[in-house]
Amino acid sequence: MKAHDGLYIDGAWRPAASAEAIDVVNPADEQVIGRVPAGGAADVDAAVRAARAALPGWAATPPAERAARLTALRDVLVARTDEIAETVTAELGSPLPFSQAVHAAVPIAVAGSYAELAAAHSFEEKVGNSTVLAEPVGVVGAITPWNYPLHQIVAKVAPALAAGCTVVLKPAEDTPLTAQLFAEAVHEAGVPAGVFNLVTGLGPVAGQALAEHPGVDLVSFTGSTAVGRQIGAVAGAAVKRVALELGGKSANVILPSADLARAVNVGVANVMSNSGQTCSAWTRMLVHRDRYDEAVELARAAAVKYGDRIGPVVSAKQQARVRGYIEKGVAEGARLVTGGPEAPHEKGYFVSPTVFADVTPEMTIAQEEIFGPVLTILPYDDEDDALRIANGTVYGLAGAVWAADEAEAVAFARRMDTGQVDINGGRFNPLAPFGGYKQSGVGRELGVHGLAEYLQTKSLQF
DSSP states (O other): OOOOSSEEETTEEEOOSSOOEEEEEETTTTEEEEEEEOOOHHHHHHHHHHHHHHHHHHHHSOHHHHHHHHHHHHHHHHHTHHHHHHHHHHHHOOOHHHIIIIIIHHHHHHHHHHHHHHHHOOSEEEETTEEEEEEEOOEEEEEOOSSSHHHHHHHHHHHHHHHTOEEEEEOOTTSHHHHHHHHHHHHHTTOOTTTEEEOOOOIIIIIHHHHHOTTOSEEEEESOHHHHHHHHHHHHHTTOEEEEEOOOOOEEEEOTTSOHHHHHHHHHHHHHGGGGOOTTOOOEEEEEGGGHHHHHHHHHHHHHHHGGGSOOOSOHHHHHHHHHHHHHHHHTTOEEEEOOSSOSSSSSOOOOOEEEESOOTTSHHHHSOOOSSEEEEEEESSHHHHHHHHTOSSEESOEEEEOSSHHHHHHHHTTSOSSOOEESSOOOOTTSOBOOEETTEESOBSHHHHHHTTEEEEEEEO
16 A cells, blocks of 8 residues: 555544655665655644544444444454455565454454444443443543454454444554555544544654643553553553553463373464464473473474464564574573574575473573564473462463363463463454453453443442
């Protein structure tokens, strides 16, 4: 798609206050594929004002009509599936089949789920002599990351609109073309002017202005824990609500009874997909010592098969970050099984699929989020040891457990300090709540729990 040279505010594309722009780079060949405005505080203010002006009308719109607009939005996204996939591939570097199957299909499903939920949800209930109302929080400032550019937008905007909120979106500067495509879809779906607004720009400028703006009632942010802390501090000072989906260092616990080959192969695929740029990726594989060597060899073979099947990471900065972690892993004594810090191609921000063995829980690569195609394999002695290792980070976003007996896996999963656990390769469920324990965040996305983040309660006593 062709990049817009304006911002989408109050139902129209309009020039930014400044002529500054951001180059959009294809990470596979390092070519500039577009330029978008670098919006600033004045642009954010205009967008928030438009959202506040539109709020009373949209909040008063019957849920069935809000559902109809979301259904129309879903239908527009379906019609533009190919364009979505091609745009994500161009600016993120994701291989086209993955862009089609995940980057396009999943947000379409999520948009559809909120269209249905907006129509079916009860926004009031009787509790004794009271009527309890679920009302929209107000204006939402949505700040989204680059790793799943459309999914993260839809996971915030769709429930906010279903709840009756209005939105100002600040997408990641690395993947703004997908956000512009979404704004086009919102417009085509007939969402009223001002209900959804888009300001492209840099995080420390536009993102900070949005988080700090007194006209924003809730900030929904997905990104690093470090930035999440900053947003939480800003919101706390203003007594403003936040929903924070932050980092992860998820454990893939393979119990002794599990089908080892399947658990390892699925685990490697989970880490390498999207070039490892998934906050919920199972980047720590925990295997009993009796089967450890076998698991390491299986993981090596599976990772080698990925080779050129994964795309680049999103930017030169991200490539340097991931390569730095690989070098640190070697320096701290982990055994490099396959891959390494050397770039596999002369052009593009590629990182080789990398597997480390002989990793100890205190190593940096076992504690910090790398956000690249890097798997660490850790041995454990018994289930209590596995649980100690699995719970032994500041994060608690996701995880997996494998066992021949499903009940055994579930019993272990119940003891894990994490927000979501896949049992024996359980499928992604767009209606299940997603979010973390500990420093992985505050709040939940998806399904009715995601809708609740954008609602506040009022009770009427009779």
